[in-house]
Amino acid sequence: MNFKVFVVLVMVAGACFGQENYIQKTDYWKQGKAEVNVYELSQNRYNANHPGQLVSVFVTEDFLTEKQVKNEYYRDSNSTWTLKNIQLRKFTTGIYDYSLFTSTFTPINRNQFPNSLKVAASSQEWCGTIFTQLNFKNDNFDYQQRSYFEKEGDVNAEIQKATLEDELFTILRMNPAFLPLGDFDVIPALNFMQLKHLSNRSFKAMGKVNPYKGEEFSGEDLQMYQVSIPSLKRKLAIVFENKAPFKIVGWLDSFPSAFDKKIRTTKATLKKQIMTAYWGQNGLEDQKLRKELGLKP
Numbered sequence: 001m002n003f004k005v006f007v008v009l010v011m012v013a014g015a016c017f018g019q020e021n022y023i024q025k026t027d028y029w030k031q032g033k034a035e036v037n038v039y040e041l042s043q044n045r046y047n048a049n050h051p052g053q054l055v056s057v058f059v060t061e062d063f064l065t066e067k068q069v070k071n072e073y074y075r076d077s078n079s080t081w082t083l084k085n086i087q088l089r090k091f092t093t094g095i096y097d098y099s100l101f102t103s104t105f106t107p108i109n110r111n112q113f114p115n116s117l118k119v120a121a122s123s124q125e126w127c128g129t130i131f132t133q134l135n136f137k138n139d140n141f142d143y144q145q146r147s148y149f150e151k152e153g154d155v156n157a158e159i160q161k162a163t164l165e166d167e168l169f170t171i172l173r174m175n176p177a178f179l180p181l182g183d184f185d186v187i188p189a190l191n192f193m194q195l196k197h198l199s200n201r202s203f204k205a206m207g208k209v210n211p212y213k214g215e216e217f218s219g220e221d222l223q224m225y226q227v228s229i230p231s232l233k234r235k236l237a238i239v240f241e242n243k244a245p246f247k248i249v250g251w252l253d254s255f256p257s258a259f260d261k262k263i264r265t266t267k268a269t270l271k272k273q274i275m276t277a278y279w280g281q282n283g284l285e286d287q288k289l290r291k292e293l294g295l296k297p
Helices: 003-017 165-174 190-196 284-293
Strands: 034-045 048-064 079-093 096-107 118-124 129-137 140-147 154-160 182-187 203-211 222-229 234-241 248-256 263-276
Touching: 034 079, 034 248, 048 096, 048 165, 048 263, 079 165, 096 165, 096 190, 118 165, 118 190, 129 190, 165 222, 165 234, 165 248, 190 248, 263 284
Parallel strands: none
Antiparallel strands: 034 048, 034 263, 048 079, 079 096, 096 118, 118 129, 129 140, 140 154, 182 203, 203 222, 222 234, 234 248, 248 263
16 A cells, blocks of 8 residues: 555544554553453354354563563663563364464554564464464564474564554554554464464455444444455454443454365454453462353363
């Protein structure tokens, strides 16, 4: 997309949502707690949809920009404030189960750091494990992959920078006005590429925001951000509340199934949300919180 056209679209979206960067202006993300969201999951895999559960955690965190790890000791001045999103989804396929994990680190200072600095993802199931990581360095992404599968092997490469699908969730929570609209290049979600056994690269995509008029999700003044990737026959629709802190009430992810190529839709529906300092709730007595969240054993 022409840069001037992109800027105009962002300005129009900004006028609709009415804020520059919600996170920088609010105490919501400065409570010393994390936002924990639990979603009911219907996962498209093989020739069916499988029930499961997805946990999505949002928390702000200081992040070292050179080492690209958490700033734990504050001895390095090369640091920035990020919004971190952890997504952990678990579902079964017949006798065996899957565990998919993603962590995304997006700087809150969008002017200084317009790209997410790091995203890492893993996929575990009874056959084996895949681990993928992208680090933003020298205006591109360093790409690493380690895989059980022969055709994927061990890879170290460079990918031309583009919007990360994984960062759409953190960008949206900062302000939907920052979401890419119109034509843009996207690197699909790392877990999606792992399940499809595809090489990571960018694809042509189109993004748009419209009022949500469906019946799958509930909330106040809902909007829907839609991304289509024609070459993958894929459509992603994230449904969120059109007021800060822009709660994500669910999303739909449609793409061809692995074997019969029939298009089925993964669906995540928000069931519970709390703000909590979960890292300190690790005793046996804290297991009662799992029941409060509806987390499966």
